[in-house]
Amino acid sequence: MAPNFLFLCLFLSFLSLTHFSISQNTVSSTSFNASDSPWLPNQNRILLSPNSNFSAGFFPISSDRYTFSVWFTNVPLKDDPVVWSANSGSSVTGSASIVISSKGELLLNNSLLANASSTSNSASPVLSLSDDGNLSFGDWNSFDDPTDIVLPNQNISAIKLLSRDKRFRFVDSRSLSFNSSSDYYYATPSPLESMDSLGKVNMTNGAFLTSDYGENRPRKMVLGNDGNLKIYSFIPDQKPQWVEVWLAIWEPCKIQGKCGPSAICLPSTGINDSTSCVCPPGFKQNQGGPQQGCVRKTELTNSIKFLKLDYVNYTGSNVESMDARNFSARNFSICESKCKENSQCLGFGYKYDGSGFCSMVLGELRYGYWSPGTEASLFLKVDRSETDASNFTGMTEVMQTSCPVRISLPLPPKDSNSTARNIAIICTLFAAELISGVAFFWSFIKRYIKYRDMATTLGLEFLPAGGPKRFSYAELKTATKDFSNLIGRGGFGDVYKGELPDHRVVAVKCLKNVTGGDREFWAEVTIIARMHHLNLVRLWGFCTEKGQRILVYEYIPGGSLDKYLFRRPRAGSKKGEAHPDSDPKTAQKPILDWNIRYRIALGVARSIAYLHEECLEWVLHCDIKPENILLGDDFCPKISDFGLAKLRKKEDMVTMSRRRGTPGYMAPEWITTDPITSKADVYSFGMVLLELVSGVRNFEIQGSLLNSEEWYFPGWAFDKMFKEMKPEDILDCEIKQLYDSRAHFNMINRMVKTAMWCLQDRPELRPTMGKVAKMLEGTVEISEPKKPTVFFLGGE
Numbered sequence: 001m002a003p004n005f006l007f008l009c010l011f012l013s014f015l016s017l018t019h020f021s022i023s024q025n026t027v028s029s030t031s032f033n034a035s036d037s038p039w040l041p042n043q044n045r046i047l048l049s050p051n052s053n054f055s056a057g058f059f060p061i062s063s064d065r066y067t068f069s070v071w072f073t074n075v076p077l078k079d080d081p082v083v084w085s086a087n088s089g090s091s092v093t094g095s096a097s098i099v100i101s102s103k104g105e106l107l108l109n110n111s112l113l114a115n116a117s118s119t120s121n122s123a124s125p126v127l128s129l130s131d132d133g134n135l136s137f138g139d140w141n142s143f144d145d146p147t148d149i150v151l152p153n154q155n156i157s158a159i160k161l162l163s164r165d166k167r168f169r170f171v172d173s174r175s176l177s178f179n180s181s182s183d184y185y186y187a188t189p190s191p192l193e194s195m196d197s198l199g200k201v202n203m204t205n206g207a208f209l210t211s212d213y214g215e216n217r218p219r220k221m222v223l224g225n226d227g228n229l230k231i232y233s234f235i236p237d238q239k240p241q242w243v244e245v246w247l248a249i250w251e252p253c254k255i256q257g258k259c260g261p262s263a264i265c266l267p268s269t270g271i272n273d274s275t276s277c278v279c280p281p282g283f284k285q286n287q288g289g290p291q292q293g294c295v296r297k298t299e300l301t302n303s304i305k306f307l308k309l310d311y312v313n314y315t316g317s318n319v320e321s322m323d324a325r326n327f328s329a330r331n332f333s334i335c336e337s338k339c340k341e342n343s344q345c346l347g348f349g350y351k352y353d354g355s356g357f358c359s360m361v362l363g364e365l366r367y368g369y370w371s372p373g374t375e376a377s378l379f380l381k382v383d384r385s386e387t388d389a390s391n392f393t394g395m396t397e398v399m400q401t402s403c404p405v406r407i408s409l410p411l412p413p414k415d416s417n418s419t420a421r422n423i424a425i426i427c428t429l430f431a432a433e434l435i436s437g438v439a440f441f442w443s444f445i446k447r448y449i450k451y452r453d454m455a456t457t458l459g460l461e462f463l464p465a466g467g468p469k470r471f472s473y474a475e476l477k478t479a480t481k482d483f484s485n486l487i488g489r490g491g492f493g494d495v496y497k498g499e500l501p502d503h504r505v506v507a508v509k510c511l512k513n514v515t516g517g518d519r520e521f522w523a524e525v526t527i528i529a530r531m532h533h534l535n536l537v538r539l540w541g542f543c544t545e546k547g548q549r550i551l552v553y554e555y556i557p558g559g560s561l562d563k564y565l566f567r568r569p570r571a572g573s574k575k576g577e578a579h580p581d582s583d584p585k586t587a588q589k590p591i592l593d594w595n596i597r598y599r600i601a602l603g604v605a606r607s608i609a610y611l612h613e614e615c616l617e618w619v620l621h622c623d624i625k626p627e628n629i630l631l632g633d634d635f636c637p638k639i640s641d642f643g644l645a646k647l648r649k650k651e652d653m654v655t656m657s658r659r660r661g662t663p664g665y666m667a668p669e670w671i672t673t674d675p676i677t678s679k680a681d682v683y684s685f686g687m688v689l690l691e692l693v694s695g696v697r698n699f700e701i702q703g704s705l706l707n708s709e710e711w712y713f714p715g716w717a718f719d720k721m722f723k724e725m726k727p728e729d730i731l732d733c734e735i736k737q738l739y740d741s742r743a744h745f746n747m748i749n750r751m752v753k754t755a756m757w758c759l760q761d762r763p764e765l766r767p768t769m770g771k772v773a774k775m776l777e778g779t780v781e782i783s784e785p786k787k788p789t790v791f792f793l794g795g796e
């Protein structure tokens with residue numbers, strides 16, 4: 001008896017520590033009517049939903065301050081369980097009350113909250129809370145009048161959200177705006193409708209899934225004080241917490257209002273979404289402090305010049321776009337002179353891709369940001385006497401700003417036509433650029449040389465604010481205990497585990513065969529470090545001492561996907577024949593179920609789409625395979641090694657892959673003379689997708705099971721799936737027994753169909769990565785794919 005009693009006491013005291021609702025005298029009921037009123041904060045009365053998921057009542061926010069709120073019953077008080085509050089969260093004291101008047105009015109602190117007088121059963125109106133967290137009284141309900149949070153099953157169509165600090169708004173179920181000015185986010189393709197409890201969000205025309213789709217957890221969509229719309233799930237781990245599972249805006253600097261007038265927002269490169277504001281060259285901080293923005297150092301006179309700011313855009317300004325149709329010639333100097341002539345023009349944007357894109361910034365410089373996704377350079381008007389040089393650089397090569405990228409391979413040309421075509425394109429672009437901008441080029445090169453010299457003399461300490469941290473070799477040596485804990489050998493170099501003095505655990509990658517000098521390396525690393533995505537491994541810093549090229553990444557404890565997928569002797573191989581990679585560690589990895597595999601596929605697709613589409617097209621991964629997909633908490637996939645392809649010697653790209661004997665993921669164009677575009681990544685992703693479904697290496701079956709020249713994994717899978725209609729035959733044997741054709745057929749079918757489209761041998765037939773993500777999500781129709789042909793058999 002005694003131990004039981006003790007346990008009960010412990011249990012109760014545990015509850016009272018973590019749950020607000022548990023208090024000795026708490027009265028809970030599922031409805032509140034006139035005979036119960038008044039309701040005072042000190043009565044410890046709580047209104048529960050029938051399923052107990054939600055509670056409503058006076059929620060304590062400080063001593064003797066309360067809000068009348070609805071909250072998640074099972075989310076601890078300290079973890080912000082509140083989902084709705086009366087009067088936009090304004091608080092009342094302990095002497096306030098909720099009263100239902102004889103006329104059927106619901107009053108809080110004597111002011112009207114809801115009026116049920118006109119409702120049919122106005123005689124005895126009741127305050128009640130539904131299972132979804134919808135508090136209602138007569139005609140009135142809290143779902144129609146949200147604060148800053150939307151719950152699953154709440155109709156998003158007719159509501160407005162206002163952030164708690166009242167600076168940001170979400171309106172028309174699709175637009176985010178700051179200070180009621182222009183929208184900085186517009187949900188595409190259509191407005192949001194509702195979210196379900198498993199994490200699917202319906203739009204009027206489409207849907208998207210959160211990264212933990214499929215789990216029934218407390219969820220909320222929040223318009224935060226950071227101006228971003230995010231979905232959180234409450235994950236009841238050892239360390240229960242709200243975890244971000246979707247967000248509207250990946251790059252926090254694209255949210256307006258982060259910086260004052262004329263200032264430029266820079267993302268922090270590291271652990272969180274924080275940003276900083278810097279002044280453009282020729283400007284200095286306004287006296288009022290960083291939030292007050294920047295002012296000119298020298299007022300403009302009649303004699304002006306332009307400074308080039310790469311990757312910078314001002315989104316709050318009045319912009320007049322001038323596309324090629326407006327001009328008789330597509331050319332830089334015309335764009336420049338248009339801005340020179342116009343006294344309202346503060347600068348202009350120009351793209352080097354031959355499109356003639358030219359846009360004027362008029363009126364004022366507002367909401368500036370730096371983003372590697374900006375395809376134009378901004379040319380800022382300053383007085384000719386201005387001595388500042390621009391330190392926003394990076395777009396140094398003409399070709400880098402045009403897409404798709406063309407990496408020419410050192411193989412003998414097979415198809416002379418396409419080579420000639422490529423050369424023609426490259427030459428045309430160069431010629432156009434040279435003719436249009438000789439004058440500009442000269443001044444640019446002078447500035448560039450100046451900057452380069454400055455950087456060299458300063459030992460490259462001249463980093464942009466918020467750039468990746470530059471580590472000394474000694475620091476990394478200490479962090480990794482003299483490079484003692486080798487955790488991986490990748491194509492780009494060896495990886496060691498380490499711990500920084502601030503206790504962050506890191507993966508330290510020592511690169512091999514990197515081209516270029518310190519300056520180029522730093523420029524690339526800066527770009528890589530600024531790519532933020534839930535499904536990309538974050539880069540925290542780098543080291544270039546002693547001829548070393550070292551990158552410091554966040555450490556992902558789960559290890560790489562191949563360890564989970566290829567865990568056993570191959571299907572069909574003889575018993576006793578050991579898997580070449582088998583080591584004792586792999587045996588302990590859990591088996592990934594179908595839902596997790598699907599989420600991995602989707603996460604990887606989205607992050608590659610981000611690399612290709614949100615960032616510049618030229619950020620090709622070029623080495624997508626299970627080894628480069630790491631699994632974080634909750635099997636959240638994280639891609640590593642992105643952006644590194646550019647650091648390698650181009651010739652190495654081919655020979656390296658050959659040497660390692662894993663060409664199974666390389667698109668056919670790697671061995672032809674076709675240009676390498678983002679579609680090469682799409683092909684590799686298709687292979688990974690098939691491997692996720694089948695649990696076997698694409699090139700391994702080939703070797704032993706079917707020793708035929710004709711055999712091609714995608715073709716084989718295609719036949720099984722769409723000709724023989726035997727999807728079970730290609731499924732991973734490990735979890736075949738979990739396959740339920742009713743529950744999983746659609747998902748598997750979508751994954752395989754998408755893979756087939758990705759694996760088309762002609763790059764132009766493959767969808768873009770953005771489309772691939774949509775195909776997996778199920779938000780676009782997938783037409784019937786053609787069978788991938790035996791075009792390319794890897795290995796010799």
Ligand SMILES: *[C@@H]1O[C@H](CO)[C@@H](O)[C@H](O)[C@H]1NC(C)=O
Nearest residue numbers: 029031032033034035036124
């Ligand atoms: C009000 O609720 C109480 C229980 O909380 C119930 O006994 C009573 O009948 C209700 N009164 C009316 C008018 O519905």
Ligand SMILES: *[C@@H]1O[C@H](CO)[C@@H](O)[C@H](O)[C@H]1NC(C)=O
Nearest residue numbers: 091092093094095096097109
């Ligand atoms: C009721 O509201 C008034 C004004 O809105 C406020 O001054 C007062 O403190 C509130 N009373 C309680 C008990 O909170």
Ligand SMILES: *[C@@H]1O[C@H](CO)[C@@H](O)[C@H](O)[C@H]1NC(C)=O
Nearest residue numbers: 103104105112115116117118
């Ligand atoms: C509530 O509605 C009734 C009937 O429509 C009306 O007479 C009453 O004045 C309203 N109460 C308030 C506080 O507006």
Ligand SMILES: *[C@@H]1O[C@H](CO)[C@@H](O)[C@H](O)[C@H]1NC(C)=O
Nearest residue numbers: 130134136141143144154155
């Ligand atoms: C909220 O609940 C009330 C009563 O249960 C219902 O009439 C109303 O339609 C609900 N509102 C929404 C937006 O679901």
Ligand SMILES: *[C@@H]1O[C@H](CO)[C@@H](O)[C@H](O)[C@H]1NC(C)=O
Nearest residue numbers: 154155156157158159193194
């Ligand atoms: C959501 O609200 C809109 C506008 O009030 C309405 O047209 C739509 O039918 C509602 N949807 C659902 C599912 O209730």
Ligand SMILES: *[C@@H]1O[C@H](CO)[C@@H](O)[C@H](O)[C@H]1NC(C)=O
Nearest residue numbers: 178179180181257260261366
């Ligand atoms: C908000 O808008 C008003 C009016 O348009 C403007 O005066 C004010 O400066 C803006 N505030 C910020 C922080 O941009």
Ligand SMILES: *[C@@H]1O[C@H](CO)[C@@H](O)[C@H](O)[C@H]1NC(C)=O
Nearest residue numbers: 153193194195196197200202
């Ligand atoms: C989303 O849309 C699908 C089909 O259009 C529908 O079955 C489902 O109920 C909707 N979900 C929500 C939460 O409205």
Ligand SMILES: *[C@@H]1O[C@H](CO)[C@@H](O)[C@H](O)[C@H]1NC(C)=O
Nearest residue numbers: 051053074197216217218219
């Ligand atoms: C709500 O309650 C039901 C039944 O008690 C439970 O199955 C479900 O998981 C709960 N949902 C949340 C989000 O807590």
Ligand SMILES: *[C@@H]1O[C@H](CO)[C@@H](O)[C@H](O)[C@H]1NC(C)=O
Nearest residue numbers: 268269270271272273274275
């Ligand atoms: C983000 O990190 C910086 C330092 O890296 C820190 O100063 C700042 O407080 C952090 N911001 C948030 C919101 O955690």
Ligand SMILES: *[C@@H]1O[C@H](CO)[C@@H](O)[C@H](O)[C@H]1NC(C)=O
Nearest residue numbers: 320321322323324325326327
């Ligand atoms: C440029 O062309 C666009 C669309 O063709 C037009 O809206 C705009 O007014 C033109 N601008 C000028 C300066 O002619």
Ligand SMILES: *[C@@H]1O[C@H](CO)[C@@H](O)[C@H](O)[C@H]1NC(C)=O
Nearest residue numbers: 313314315349373374375376
């Ligand atoms: C600059 O921002 C505006 C507004 O968001 C956008 O329409 C435009 O495309 C951007 N310009 C470039 C070059 O990215």
Ligand SMILES: *[C@@H]1O[C@H](CO)[C@@H](O)[C@H](O)[C@H]1NC(C)=O
Nearest residue numbers: 278279281391392463464465
């Ligand atoms: C550029 O230089 C200015 C003035 O020295 C500085 O405030 C700003 O942070 C620098 N910006 C970058 C991107 O390095």
